[in-house]
Amino acid sequence: xxxxxxxxxxxxxxxxxxxxxxxxxxxxxxxxxxxxxxxxxxxxxxxxxxxxxxxxxxxxxxxxxxxxxxxxxxxxxxxxxxxxxxxxxxxxxxxxxxxxxxxxxxxxxxxxxxxxxxxxxxxxxxxxxxxxxxxxxxxxxxxxxxxxxxxxxxxxxxxxxxxxxxxxxxxxxxxxxxxxxxxxxxxxxxxxxxxxxxxxxxxxxxxxxxxxxxxxxxxxxxxxxxxxxxxxxxxxxxxxxxxxxxxxxxxxxxxxxxxxxxxxxxxxxxxxxxxxxxxxxxxxxxxxxxxxxxxxxxxxxxxxxxxxxxxxxxxxxxxxxxxxxxxxxxxxxxxxxxxxxxxxxxxxxxxxxxxxxxxxxxxxxxxxxxxxxxxxxxxxxxxxxxxxxxxxxxxxxxxxxxxxxxxxxxxxxxxxxxxxxxxxxxxxxxxxxxxxxxxxxxxxxxxxxxxxxxxxxxxxxxxxxxxxxxxxxxxxxxxxxxxxxxxxxxxx
Amino acid sequence: xxxxxxxxxxxxxxxxxxxxxxxxxxxxxxxxxxxxxxxxxxxxxxxxxxxxxxxxxxxxxxxxxxxxxxxxxxxxxxxxxxxxxxxxxxxxxxxxxxxxxxxxxxxxxxxxxxxxxxxxxxxxxxxxxxxxxxxxxxxxxxxx
Numbered sequence: 001x002x003x004x005x006x007x008x009x010x011x012x013x014x015x016x017x018x019x020x021x022x023x024x025x026x027x028x029x030x031x032x033x034x035x036x037x038x039x040x041x042x043x044x045x046x047x048x049x050x051x052x053x054x055x056x057x058x059x060x061x062x063x064x065x066x067x068x069x070x071x072x073x074x075x076x077x078x079x080x081x082x083x084x085x086x087x088x089x090x091x092x093x094x095x096x097x098x099x100x101x102x103x104x105x106x107x108x109x110x111x112x113x114x115x116x117x118x119x120x121x122x123x124x125x126x127x128x129x130x131x132x133x134x135x136x137x138x139x140x141x142x143x144x145x146x147x148x149x150x151x152x153x154x155x156x157x158x159x160x161x162x163x164x165x166x167x168x169x170x171x172x173x174x175x176x177x178x179x180x181x182x183x184x185x186x187x188x189x190x191x192x193x194x195x196x197x198x199x200x201x202x203x204x205x206x207x208x209x210x211x212x213x214x215x216x217x218x219x220x221x222x223x224x225x226x227x228x229x230x231x232x233x234x235x236x237x238x239x240x241x242x243x244x245x246x247x248x249x250x251x252x253x254x255x256x257x258x259x260x261x262x263x264x265x266x267x268x269x270x271x272x273x274x275x276x277x278x279x280x281x282x283x284x285x286x287x288x289x290x291x292x293x294x295x296x297x298x299x300x301x302x303x304x305x306x307x308x309x310x311x312x313x314x315x316x317x318x319x320x321x322x323x324x325x326x327x328x329x330x331x332x333x334x335x336x337x338x339x340x341x342x343x344x345x346x347x348x349x350x351x352x353x354x355x356x357x358x359x360x361x362x363x364x365x366x367x368x369x370x371x372x373x374x375x376x377x378x379x380x381x382x383x384x385x386x387x388x389x390x391x392x393x394x395x396x397x398x399x400x401x402x403x404x405x406x407x408x409x410x411x412x413x414x415x416x417x418x419x420x421x422x423x424x425x426x427x428x429x430x431x432x433x434x435x436x437x438x439x440x441x442x443x444x445x446x447x448x449x450x451x452x453x454x455x456x457x458x459x460x461x462x463x464x465x466x467x468x469x470x471x472x473x474x475x476x477x478x479x480x481x482x483x484x485x486x487x488x489x490x491x492x
Numbered sequence: 493x494x495x496x497x498x499x500x501x502x503x504x505x506x507x508x509x510x511x512x513x514x515x516x517x518x519x520x521x522x523x524x525x526x527x528x529x530x531x532x533x534x535x536x537x538x539x540x541x542x543x544x545x546x547x548x549x550x551x552x553x554x555x556x557x558x559x560x561x562x563x564x565x566x567x568x569x570x571x572x573x574x575x576x577x578x579x580x581x582x583x584x585x586x587x588x589x590x591x592x593x594x595x596x597x598x599x600x601x602x603x604x605x606x607x608x609x610x611x612x613x614x615x616x617x618x619x620x621x622x623x624x625x626x627x628x629x630x631x632x633x634x635x636x
Binding site for chain 2: 051054165167168170171174175177178181185187188190192193216219220223388389390392393394396397398400401402404405408410413414417420421424425426428429431447450451454455457458459460461
């Protein structure tokens with residue numbers, strides 16, 4: 001009964017006109033950035049972080065969450081029509097989605113992607129509601145060593161799952177942690193690496209950092225080498241898949257949902273790996289695997305469901321433990337921290353309005369996305385045609401004003417430009433930015449829990465081995481590092 | 493880049509020692525940065541060794557085919573915005589910067605560049621200046 005009461009309460013919060021409006025804005029922007037290959041959800045959330053200062057925290061988080069799961073929907077449109085994934089999560093959709101479009105079946109491909117995403121999104125929200133509470137109760141027994149070890153594991157997993165060199169990913173993670181040390185020490189109030197600049201006493205701001213990393217650097221990368229893209233000239237009709245399409249797709253959708261949801265909970269790249277795994281599973285289970293890659297609808301339905309379910313699952317460790325499992329969740333954690341809210345085991349009890357409001361808004365948002373994605377597909381196709389040369393000055397302007405509007409500080413603007421240029425060179429040199437952002441957000445919590453652990457144990461590192469959860473987490477992290485080393489030696 | 497990170501690691505370690513590392517049961521402000529610096533140093537060295545000694549091909553996109561002149565222009569424009577904003581105010585600075593981006597980086601026809609620059613200046617002013625009440629410098633023309 002309490003559970004039902006909470007859901008009703010969630011509907012009361014999310015159903016307020018202002019929250020409905022922000023939910024709509026979030027999913028609309030999410031779909032838009034999912035469609036536009038030039039800017040991703042991380043960039044969009046970074047651009048909108050300053051705006052969240054001016055609105056209540058519930059509305060802000062509802063909007064930012066909407067951008068995240070909305071982009072998962074939008075990414076499939078470009079994969080199917082242009083053969084260019086709008087997001088990394090939609091890469092695998094290109095294989096069969098684009099082939100379906102070439103065969104004149106763009107409508108059913110887009111339709112099943114939207115319906116599959118809706119079913120997966122809805123089921124993952126239900127799963128989220130059921131799992132967060134028990135996990136938060138378990139987390140109540142965690143002390144500083146457990147939190148420190150879990151965060152170490154999360155960071156190692158993220159670096160382990162990066163596409164490029166793991167050493168480079170680890171460099172980025174350590175660099176992110178070091179950046180988080182800039183400013184006043186939380187224990188001794190001593191200034192660290194501030195170089196006498198008063199604006200750095202509060203540390204490097206999250207907003208200048210992420211806007212530089214994702215907004216400015218994205219423009220620099222794109223403008224440095226712009227490749228023209230061709231949109232498939234196909235008539236989009238029959239968006240509602242027929243009975244045969246549904247029969248072939250329904251089980252892949254359910255399997256993709258389960259897989260995506262549980263992979264999304266794990267730290268790392270759940271939303272990216274789950275579509276790939278879903279595709280592999282469907283191909284393995286199929287009676288005619290040779291059809292995969294030539295326009296099999298199962299190859300669109302399963303992966304699209306998986307990436308949407310993963311986005312719901314990713315909220316679980318953030319809201320119950322306060323540990324973001326991926327970069328997008330790290331940005332959301334940053335947005336919560338801007339409002340003085342720290343997720344963790346007490347989050348649901350302390351901020352029921354925020355938790356239930358956000359969760360229920362995700363359910364409502366999934367409905368909005370279905371409405372946005374089906375009738376508005378011709379509009380998204382037109383949006384795809386907006387040339388990048390018109391868009392990039394606008395992205396730059398939003399970065400400049402957005403970061404300025406937070407503190408009315410030109411220093412923040414200069415800092416953002418510096419990080420943008422740095423990120424450009426880092427990306428060109430093969431460094432990924434996700435571990436940097438995750439580590440930057442986790443850095444202060446990691447330092448606090450590490451130093452608390454040492455104080456509790458009287459300076460002995462054995463505290464991390466004596467506690468089972470901490471020991472297990474560190475052991476898994478160490479094993480992953482060993483695996484990576486073995487993989488490297490074998491490759492050599 | 494690895495060399496730069498190595499230099500940064502040395503700088504961080506030296507800075508941390510100056511701050512005071514403390515004891516393990518009484519960690520000082522420099523303990524965590526020192527640990528971070530050491531780790532960064534080891535990883536940068538490992539990256540350097542892998543690339544130079546074992547000559548494994550890197551996964552970088554590289555800088556081949558980069559249009560440096562355009563990149564440099566954008567970077568200068570961004571810093572110019574920061575410098576001009578307090579002098580010329582929001583409306584004039586934004587209009588000029590947007591016009592420059594539309595006309596000089598990816599050249600548009602004059603009417604497209606002018607209308608895009610004007611529209612984006614007015615709309616962002618309405619959103620940030622009026623709706624979100626951001627305070628913009630007025631500049632020498634007292635125009636916001």
